[in-house]
Amino acid sequence: MAEYQLHCFAQSGNAYRVALMLNLIGADWEPLFVDYFHGETRTPAYRDNINEMGEAPVLVHGSTKLSQSGVILAYLAERTKKFLPPGDDGMREALRWIIFDNQKLSGSLGPYRFLKSFAKPRGDPAVVSFLKARADSALAIVDKRLSTRPYLLGAEPCIADLSLVGYLYYPAEEFGFDIAADYENIGAWLERVKALPRWAHPYDLMPGYPLPQ
């Protein structure tokens, strides 16, 4: 058995940020498939045995079981000293961006993409455009931040970067717009993260792609 197990699925940007970090740090890890599209996270078995919050990702490391990707990223950074935020205030600053991401960026872009490309039936157009506007507003904030530095907290990538890229490598067709092209500084930053050794695309890193028709 691998040292780390990650309950995840390919279409989840929330899970991808953890899978990506495990890969980038060269951890001994294995994915455990969560059948989200058939409702696994809503089953009593999942909630009783894997995560009472009914969400993926969940990281299992020996007797430690963690959910919430931001908590998992901080755990891995503290344990391995990799992708640790810089300076005395670094972890607080990283958490500021991670919470912003969870609520405003991934918290809008994730459901927007789900309702636009995966939900059956597709989402109500008014809800979809509400979420798109919120995602655009968050993307503009991140783009401005990246206009003056290569990574969110400065010269080096840290867990804040790994959190915020969570949804941004998925195909433009799934969003109906090209994030890297529309937001130039985000586009350049995505290329920098992509150039890190052992970077891999979410559809190559986690099980469940392509979705069965």
Ligand SMILES: N[C@@H](CCC(=O)N[C@@H](CS)C(=O)NCC(=O)O)C(=O)O
């Ligand atoms: N803030 C959480 C969000 C996790 C989350 O919402 N995961 C989705 C998959 S992408 C999920 O499992 N949703 C379950 C559901 O809505 O039933 C994190 O970052 O881990």
